[in-house]
Amino acid sequence: MTSLGDTPQDVALAAVDRHIAQLAGELDPTELCAWLAADERHQRAWQHIQSTNQQFGAALNPAARAALLAPSGAQRRRAVKALGLLLFSGSLATVGYQLPWRERLADIRTDTGEHRSLTLPGGAQLEVNTASAINLEYTASGLQLRLLQGELLLNTSATNISVVTAQGVLRPQATRFAVLQRDGRSQVDVLSGAVAIYPAQASGLAGVLQAGQSAHFDERQLSAVQPTDAQRFAWTQGMLVASSMPLGQFVQTLARYRPGYLGCDPTIAQLQISGSYPLASTDRILTSLTQSLPVRLQSLSRYWVRLVPASAA
Known part of the structure; x- marks a missing residue:
């Protein structure tokens, strides 16, 4: 089988096709999660595309535009293959179109008033609240959920999953917890288990919230701990x-x-x-x-x- 860089061609083109669906607002998050979980090569190919977008300022070159606009059939397949060659060969010199919002290109996103329930690779259960955007990122330590905006509720027993916001990193410990990113801070509510919080500009661990506790944090510090209000999560219903x-x-x-x-x-x-x-x-x-x-x-x-x-x- 021929390959694009170190990625098998069929995997690369499948990743690019999903990327085009993402740009068009037609990507099914449940299907994406299942595809990512099916093969580690899928995860690497998807991460490569997301990293390339970030490296080049989320730029969309003419090949991607052609793939997005092409009708189904041979013309679309040619456009997708052309984009795959660019994304996986490192040849992105002819960037010509700036994508408007990174949130619109997120792996998982909800519109205003929309709510989604998903099963992530590994079995974690994810609830995504209104007007939210999340990227799935695979690192050496496991799966990261990068919350770009909005709110999520995660139920997981895994030890290799974390949530990243603009303010820092949250590492759950067999827990069910919610994260809301708004107004320059992240609010964390723990319903069961525990969550360790590492602000982005702090020297290390700022604190561990236990079940029934709530707090918010910015890049430097954690606020005083308060009792969590379980009624806040009625949105999941x-x-x-x-x-x-x-x-x-x-x-x-x-x-x-x-x-x-x-x-x-x-x-x-x-x-x-x-x-x-x-x-x-x-x-x-x-x-x-x-x-x-x-x-x-x-x-x-x-x-x-x-x-x-x-x-x-």
């Missing part, structure tokens, strides 16, 4: 649960599941709200708020909505 939650906090959370702008007037932000709300329809949730609280909706369009006092002009 498609629900948003509130118990005497300030309306402003509720709206801020709900906004993560709704495209466009959703805001709350500061004069009503401290109103208390309790209940369980299906996330399948944020419009219904907003309507229910106007029926249970002295508020109304101020809308310029479906993509610009604000809660204001019912008495506001």
Whole structure:
């Protein structure tokens, strides 16, 4: 069998074909995970493509554009093969198109309001929350989940899996835990087991969170440990649960599941709200708020909505 560099041709082209599907937003994360788990050569080929993109600033050359735009059949196969030759020969001198967002090219991603459940190579169970992006990276120490944005919940007994955020590295110890990356920090909630936290710019281990504990960290340090709020993870069941939650906090959370702008007037932000709300329809949730609280909706369009006092002009 001929090869592209050190990679067998059939493996390289299969990896490139999945890369094209990724660019087009058609990549099935479950199928990708199964393909990666089937053969170590698949993992190496996929990692090579991701590393090449990072090295060249996630650039898309004309061959990749041709593969993305080509119809199915012989024309697409030729374009995919041309891209494979470039990616696996190291010849990327003619870079001509910059990919817009690395999150859009992530191995696993969810749109606003979307939730996914996946089984990773090795059997770990992964839940991915709304508007999230994750890359799968294989290193000498095992599988890394690089959380580019958003939130994940991981259930694993493996010792060779870790989660990396912009703020540092998390190493789980037979655990079920969640990581939310937002506002320049990472929040960690441990539901079972334990998680060791290594901030990116710290000298080493900052702390170990045990079951029932929550904390956030930046590049340098870990915050004070707090009890975790299990209701926060109702999103894994498609629900948003509130118990005497300030309306402003509720709206801020709900906004993560709704495209466009959703805001709350500061004069009503401290109103208390309790209940369980299906996330399948944020419009219904907003309507229910106007029926249970002295508020109304101020809308310029479906993509610009604000809660204001019912008495506001």
